[in-house]
Amino acid sequence: MKFGSKSIRSKSIIGLDMDSKEIRAVELKGSKKKPTVTAWGRINLPEGVVKDGRIIQLDKFSDQLSQFLLENSFKTRDVILGVNNQDVIIRFASFPKVPEDKIKSMIKFQAQDYIPIPLEEMELDYIILGEKNTEVGQYIDVVLVAARKRMLNDFILTFTDARLTINEIDTTMLALGRAALSQSSGGVFALVCFNYDIGNILIFKDTILGMARSVSISQSLNMPLLKDIHNKKNMEIIADILFNEIKASVSYYKSQTGYDIDKIFVLGPDSNQRLVASRLKDTTGLAVKVPEPYKYLEKHVLKQQKNMTFKATDYVASISLALRGLEV
Template sequence: MQLLKSADAVGLELDTGIIRVVSLSGVKHAPSLVAAGEITIPEDAVSEGVVADVDAVASALEELWAKARIGSREVTLGISNQGVLMRLTNFPKIPDNKLSQALHFQAGEYLPISPDEMVLDYAVMGEIDGDNGRLLQILLVAARRDLLDKSLQAVQKAALVPRVVDAVPLALMRTLPAERLKSSLLLADISNGLTTLLLVTDGIPRFARVIPHSLKSYACELDKPLEELLQAVCQAAASAQDNRLPGEHASDTGQAAAGSPSVWELALANDIRSSIGYYMTQTEEVAVDALIISGRGARLAGLTEYLQAEIELPVEIIDPLVNIKDYIRVKDVDLQRKGPDFAVAIGLALRGLEE
């Protein structure tokens, strides 16, 4: 009989070209980071959040576990792809013991996936008054079963146990201070393979979207290998910090250049702006207070300044360590510099501490 939880909580992110893992111990209100690591994988092994090469991913996971010295083999696995959908909806208030069955039966009315093809989860976020009585505010999260199965196969082939599967945008929310979540925020995770958007108000996820403007799409626009682009732009961000003039941003070479944003930057800004606009037209919510960016793309030289000017909102880079009580210095991983890269994995590990 286990009276005290002794195993660490492990968050696992499968991204295009790279896998990241973080291990936390303690309790969710005062966690300690005890291990972290990353390993490169072939670019085509994971594409737009979907595992395409199970063997390559499984082999890399085995190597990563040994390299990062991760003690637990139970993981919280993050998922984000075009087959992961989230929707906040109002539902008649019914007894708790009937709610799950009713939601699964009616899920097809709310989500454009056949119930037979989806894995569905939900969370009751609160209650509101309706025309005919009280209504439950319910967050529905669904994943296409065929796309999820590939990730699960890779994890299990590496002798890991996917204890929890969590949507990437929800993981990012957990890295923010509680008082920060009281405002209205748009979270944008700009990763190698995808960019995910989540609009959250008063701690409740209101609107989520996946957009195609990833770092890989940026590399394709520049006709460069992904890793070459990443090294160039991140070296520029780290080294020149800031011989830039106000308004300057990253160019094709990763060096600051004023006045001529790339097609990728323009498209990213336009999609973020249009997503905010769509949300505002569909609700009566107050305006968005800030944009918070994470992922490796958050370290692109000048991107923060460019987005702030284009979208006319305060733009911040996420600090996923803000809720961490303490952490060890991880070999080969500079968490102070690479914090935005590991935000998803940290948020996933935080979910593990909740279980």
């Protein structure tokens, strides 16, 4: 999705995502077909700088971001940013088919029926999923993605203060969806992705997105999770929160489509994703896998950093974002 910026393809780009705990980023150069990792890293954020995926203390965040990029030898100033918070709304809609040059204006005119916040407060984008014939004519199925302008402007302001250019703002959950699709052989599957603020459930049939839901993790826990995020008990709590959302999502999806879920993919920001995957396998009884869509990049690192080996599975969102910004 494109919010608040002009989409520009670059020969070198940073993919960056974050939550209340940390900033994560990967710098790629080259092309989509032949990318090379030139820098990567993560930095813990002081408590209160980011909350639930939104920047709260703009000046402190800008300082942390500048320090992070300097310490990890990032060179380019161009960024594809991933956002994942409750200010991002995803809805599924169907509209009467119109000529291609009229689709954008038609969707903008009718989208308010699906978005619970005044559209003048939102940036709106969409994905056309396909077409269908109904008794009353041809329709197009669309995913609407809306994001609060104020939230986006806060990101743009802080990145500008850090002397960075945001080429595009994408939704982290859809970036992870693209990564998961590259590992799917078809069928119906659920992608469960999470960071330290929010969890997302996406259901795909073959390559088509059929459902997307979000659940707050930090608020649901009602405890100082970030102080001990690597505690196994906390990962089990996160898995249980996600399980309840999966159960409701799968049940609703089947009632609407008649399809059962074949498997579950799990993607998180670090090795904790395997603990969550194991817990979900036990609770759901389904085949659960942690995909490794970008493992090949571990052999395409320009220069290893001191005391830190690049592990692609820890940066799936950042890599997917960066690949979106590279030249074809």
